Amino acid sequence: NQPFSVATSLIPFVENDDANRALMGSNMQKQAVPLITPEAPLVATGVESVAARDSGRLVLAEEAGEIIYADAQKIVVKNQSGKTKEYILVNFSRTNGFTTFHQRPAVSPGEHVKKGSVLADASTSVGGQLAIGQNVRVAFLPWFGANFEDAIVISERLAKDARFTSIHMEEFVCVVRDTKLGPEVTTHDIPNVSEFKLRNLDEDGVVRIGAEVRSGDILVGKVTPKGETQLTPEERLLHAIFGEKAKDVKDTSLRMEGGKRGRVVGVKIFSRENGDQLESGVISRVHVEVAQLRTISVGDKLAGRHGNKGVISRVLPEEDMPFDDNGNPVDIILTPLGVPSRMNLGQILELHLGLAAETLGYQAIVPSFSSATEEEIREELKKAGVAESGKRILFDGRTGEAFAQPVSVGMMYMLKLHHMVEDKIHMRSIGPYSLTTQQPLGGKAQNGGQRVGEMEVWAFLGYGAAHSLREILTIKSDDILDVLKSHTRRRLSTCLFVTYVDWESTSNLLGATQDERPETKESQL
Incomplete structure (x- = not known):
């Protein structure tokens, strides 16, 4: 009686999310990068173990028996009749997405296993459950413009603890x-x-x-x-x-x-x-x-399961992050303006239930359309000794002063997506030109230049950046004569043998059209 796809079924409180954001959440789970220390979600839907098993990536026991040997290479199981079965594990093989696939033993020698028990986890599972992200402490708080327009502020601790570190x-x-x-x-x-x-x-x-x-x-x-x-x-x-x-x-x-x-x-x-x-x-x-x-860095893309995506704008020292009255700093600061207009309130419910689950030490299972009610979440928060609103007073890590209003803080499951800054960052000083237009090529693959289109020109005009604009539209583009002239100038400036006596012969040799020394210009004026 599953009404949704597997990916959509993995979203807790999907009934509280707008359809557009639920669609984004479903698609972005497919873009998650396997991490070196995966975690199963604190707030799950119950489909995680089925999804992991059906992926075919786990090593399952073919029959009941006892584990007599287990290491990173293989697991040996002895069945009731005394026969042994060897299971070979895969170690860091390349995937089509240029990430790595790896199997880790989930059992140890001496353990007894049933038929179908999980012997080894894959790089995206923990304890037989799908694990494609990390449970992190999130606060919804504007942070001095650093999380404007869905940008994300993270703690340096996430990088230090290799929480979002991946192998490619x-x-x-x-x-x-x-x-x-x-x-x-x-x-x-x-x-x-x-x-x-x-x-x-x-x-x-x-x-x-x-x-x-x-x-x-x-x-x-x-x-x-x-x-x-x-x-x-x-x-x-x-x-x-x-x-x-x-x-x-x-x-x-x-x-x-x-x-x-x-x-x-x-x-x-x-x-x-x-x-x-x-x-x-x-x-x-x-x-x-x-x-x-x-490791995670500025420019990488993070997302939750509710279509709440963003790009990291700043990595703050752990001591500068906001902290609660117990001294626990938050890991991630998200903008509260990203919630009302997107209508993906599932993330707020996940945040509150996640906080209760972490405090009380259990995993919350909330299937689609039969999730925990608001009253049940309030009850769990009360059991955890947290305010029913799920909000608490936070203190600025830099000054130690309390923020004026209570802040929503809790645990949220966040994924690192394969849109990473290291694959996209590009810069060019000199490079190849198109034969037909004599303009620089475009794109990172061709070592191309930054595109300046019609609207970018308007932006330069609006700022009155006349010199930049002239340079961009001429010497940095297809004004070949100006380019040659500038090359000549540069070559002349590096020629130590140029004197006032042999100026004409030298300039003719190097293709200079006229005497461009400042002294002569002043005398001509």
Whole structure:
């Protein structure tokens, strides 16, 4: 008799949420990132264990028996007839979403298990229940403009305790081909590359496992034969004089992509010599797996289960966070203006019931459309020794003074979504231009520039930023003559040999159109 989808059934008090926000809450649970220390929700709906089991990611006992061995690699169960069954666990494998899948033992030697009991949890479950987030202490409070427009203020403690820390893994592939000019070769000896950049490569040019890599670092050193047509005139001259053929290769190494970092955790090499089947023209393939630990930071996106999403705007020291009369600081400060117009009041009910559940030490189960009533929540708060309103006086962590009004404080289940700042942040000083328009390319993938459209121009006009506007629409865009002129200026300013005597010849040599020295301009005036 389940009236909703699995995702919607996981939202407590869904009957108190507006349909639009319930839809967002359902969809955003699919975007949650597996955390290294997952927690089952304090306020659940009862569907969590069914969802976790039906995912097929848990290890379940095929028959009743006793655990005789359990570690991170395997679990051994002895049944009643004395036969043993071995269950192999998966350790940190890459998922399609570039996160990691991991199985953790949920039993210990000596325990007796029934058929269907959970032997090992997945990276998104605890005790056989779906666990895709963290139970955090939340206060609804405006905080000096830092949580304006759904922004979120969090405590530094969340980062220190690795509460929202996740592991991300990506695979980079280097294909070694047989070209018309000869075969490509993976090697440690790459022309015009410093020893420092080669420090993590083995003799075959493959990065060693455990190496820390950043953007631009070489993962697989590879050289490709270069034909006579690809040689520069200087190289041709050297070949003619010295007959040097050793440098007839170009560097085509696999490098870490821009803006990425991590630690090499796996290297796989497939080659024809080892009998691996590869497509025609391919000699070998090298797969390098890089893992990265990401702590929560400014710019990451958090969300509750009620469509209450936001981006972290500030990470405050623990001592600066508001605290209650018991000295407990809050973990997250949300804006109270995000509730009334969105009509997702389920989050407030979850907040209050979560506080009672945490204080009294139980997990509250509230199925869809048969949840706890307002009176029942008041009763639970009374049992927990908290005001029936669920509000309490908080104190400013920086001054120690009490806030003027009581504040709604409680426990809420928050998820970290896969929209992380590290994947999106981008900056450019110089970079590629479009051949057709001569304007900078767009987007992070192309190392593009910041787009300034019609409405952005109006914003600059409104602020009277004339010089910025002129620069953006000319020299930083497609005014080629102005660009060349500025390059000439820069080159002239770095030429130490320029004197007033040879100004004309130097400026002609470098393509300057006129004498642009301040002294001459003043004299001309």
